[in-house]
Amino acid sequence: MIRIERLNKYYKRLHALKDIYLHVREGELFSYLGPNGAGKSTTIRILTGLTRPSSGKAFLNNFHIEKDRVKAKEQCGFVPQSINLDQELTVFENLNIHGALFHLPRRKRKRRIDELLEYIGLSDRKKTLVKQLSGGMKRRVMISRALVHSPKILFLDEPTVGLDAGIRRRIWALIKKIQQNGTTIFLTTHYIEEAEFLAQRVAFLDEGEIVAIDAPQVLMSKLGSWAIDKIMEDELETVYFSQREDAKQYIAGQEESFTLRRVNLEDAFLSLTGKKPK
Amino acid sequence: MMYGWIAVYYRELLILRRRLSRLLASMSVSPLLYLIAFGYAMGHKVVIEGHTYMEFLIPGLAAMSSMTQAFAIASEINISRFYWHIFEEFQAAPITNFSYVLGEVLAGITRAFISVAVIIVLGLLFGVVLSYDNPLFWAAIFLNSFLFASLAVGLAMLVKSHADQAMLSSFVITPMAFLGGTFFPVDRLPVWAQKILYFLPLTHASKAIRSASFGSPAHCSSYLLLIGIGLLFFLISISCVNMARD
Numbered sequence: 001m002i003r004i005e006r007l008n009k010y011y012k013r014l015h016a017l018k019d020i021y022l023h024v025r026e027g028e029l030f031s032y033l034g035p036n037g038a039g040k041s042t043t044i045r046i047l048t049g050l051t052r053p054s055s056g057k058a059f060l061n062n063f064h065i066e067k068d069r070v071k072a073k074e075q076c077g078f079v080p081q082s083i084n085l086d087q088e089l090t091v092f093e094n095l096n097i098h099g100a101l102f103h104l105p106r107r108k109r110k111r112r113i114d115e116l117l118e119y120i121g122l123s124d125r126k127k128t129l130v131k132q133l134s135g136g137m138k139r140r141v142m143i144s145r146a147l148v149h150s151p152k153i154l155f156l157d158e159p160t161v162g163l164d165a166g167i168r169r170r171i172w173a174l175i176k177k178i179q180q181n182g183t184t185i186f187l188t189t190h191y192i193e194e195a196e197f198l199a200q201r202v203a204f205l206d207e208g209e210i211v212a213i214d215a216p217q218v219l220m221s222k223l224g225s226w227a228i229d230k231i232m233e234d235e236l237e238t239v240y241f242s243q244r245e246d247a248k249q250y251i252a253g254q255e256e257s258f259t260l261r262r263v264n265l266e267d268a269f270l271s272l273t274g275k276k277p278k
Numbered sequence: 279m280m281y282g283w284i285a286v287y288y289r290e291l292l293i294l295r296r297r298l299s300r301l302l303a304s305m306s307v308s309p310l311l312y313l314i315a316f317g318y319a320m321g322h323k324v325v326i327e328g329h330t331y332m333e334f335l336i337p338g339l340a341a342m343s344s345m346t347q348a349f350a351i352a353s354e355i356n357i358s359r360f361y362w363h364i365f366e367e368f369q370a371a372p373i374t375n376f377s378y379v380l381g382e383v384l385a386g387i388t389r390a391f392i393s394v395a396v397i398i399v400l401g402l403l404f405g406v407v408l409s410y411d412n413p414l415f416w417a418a419i420f421l422n423s424f425l426f427a428s429l430a431v432g433l434a435m436l437v438k439s440h441a442d443q444a445m446l447s448s449f450v451i452t453p454m455a456f457l458g459g460t461f462f463p464v465d466r467l468p469v470w471a472q473k474i475l476y477f478l479p480l481t482h483a484s485k486a487i488r489s490a491s492f493g494s495p496a497h498c499s500s501y502l503l504l505i506g507i508g509l510l511f512f513l514i515s516i517s518c519v520n521m522a523r524d
Binding site: 049052076086100 | 282
């Protein structure tokens with residue numbers, strides 16, 4: 001559904017994306033994980049037509065993003081990182097403009113908007129000005145706006161950034177629901193637990209390069225199942241074990257304070273890049 | 279794909295409707311001050327080409343106001359591009375550059391026509407009635423606003439910040455507003471200055487709008503020039519849309 005071949009992007013001397021190869025399957029929920037400045041947003045911006053690639057090819061549902069730009073754009077919906085709704089317009093007006101931009105006939109547009117507002121639980125806010133909505137509501141409106149034209153692919157660029165835990169989980173449930181309806185989802189995030197909870201496959205991106213791609217469980221299992229964190233002066237050191245009993249045995253012989261926990265995706269990311277994904 | 283411009287224009291109209299009262303107030307202030315200061319107080323005994331100064335001034339203000347309001351679409355685009363990031367919504371949509379530019383240019387033209395209506399109403403308050411039923415008057419207003427809205431969209435795609443935009447307005451639009459035959463006849467200036475001002479589109483727009491509003495014969499060359507430059511700016515704007523991509 002999404003195919004990227006040797007994609008490169010330079011910003012003057014900065015090599016922001018380095019020979020990216022990627023294939024996202026139809027109906028998959030794929031997550032792109034990496035620290036700030038790793039190139040996550042750049043990839044999404046190239047795929048959605050906002051940024052020009054320096055070299056390489058990318059296809060959305062077999063349409064070349066540069067040569068068949070208009071057709072490629074028809075395949076996807078995009079939820080950018082920053083809120084880009086018209087604050088002075090109502091929720092309905094924002095969604096209606098999007099539908100018109102994607103050439104939906106007026107009646108179909110109206111019906112689809114009603115369905116979507118019901119879907120995201122904001123039917124009663126249809127005529128509310130966007131500036132009067134909370135941050136979480138604006139995010140939900142942005143997601144529903146990207147779905148007005150029923151795209152085959154949905155790009156979500158840090159969809160829960162700046163939201164509190166409760167609202168974040170509500171948005172996760174919405175994203176899962178969208179994927180279950182058959183939409184391919186390409187999600188960038190720097191929230192490890194978000195990728196772990198949502199994604200079927202994850203790509204770790206570091207300094208413009210993909211360092212690993214696999215299912216979260218596979219990436220984590222390479223380290224083991226259990227982890228012990230121990231504080232060594234200013235640093236936190238983590239040791240991994242396959243069996244819980246082995247980990248307990250390791251603690252038993254030592255005097256420092258330890259935390260025993262399950263291995264998570266952050267461990268996998270750290271072991272591959274040496275960095276925290278923030 | 280062909281009708282993407284409708285969506286762009288529709289969005290601008292919704293914004294315009296929401297801000298209409300504020301916009302009408304801001305469109306009235308400067309012309310009202312010019313009419314009071316220059317037309318009523320200073321120019322009441324001045325006669326130019328057989329017309330009172332007030333009669334001379336109103337077509338000039340219509341030219342100036344249609345230019346500034348059509349050009350103001352550049353600021354709107356910049357705010358949506360750099361501040362609200364709404365421009366990304368257009369960039370990610372399956373519409374052609376032509377559709378985007380056409381939608382924005384039509385929005386600029388709409389603003390310009392509203393501002394001219396404001397000038398006409400203000401003129402009526404001062405007892406000035408000109409040949410507003412002359413189709414050439416409205417044709418000249420249309421061409422003037424088409425030209426400056428097209429220029430505005432192109433420049434809005436090229437600038438990198440609000441500051442750049444403000445600088446362009448200060449160095450291009452403001453001098454043109456005062457020197458383009460709006461407040462005084464260009465032929466009162468030295469010949470060398472007239473030659474320079476001949477290159478300003480507003481000089482031709484003022485001439486065309488003024489002669490149409492006085493019911494005088496049309497200056498075909500002015501209309502042709504406005505059409506030519508307007509189309510050129512429109513085509514350049516279409517190619518500039520790609521430059522707004524990173």
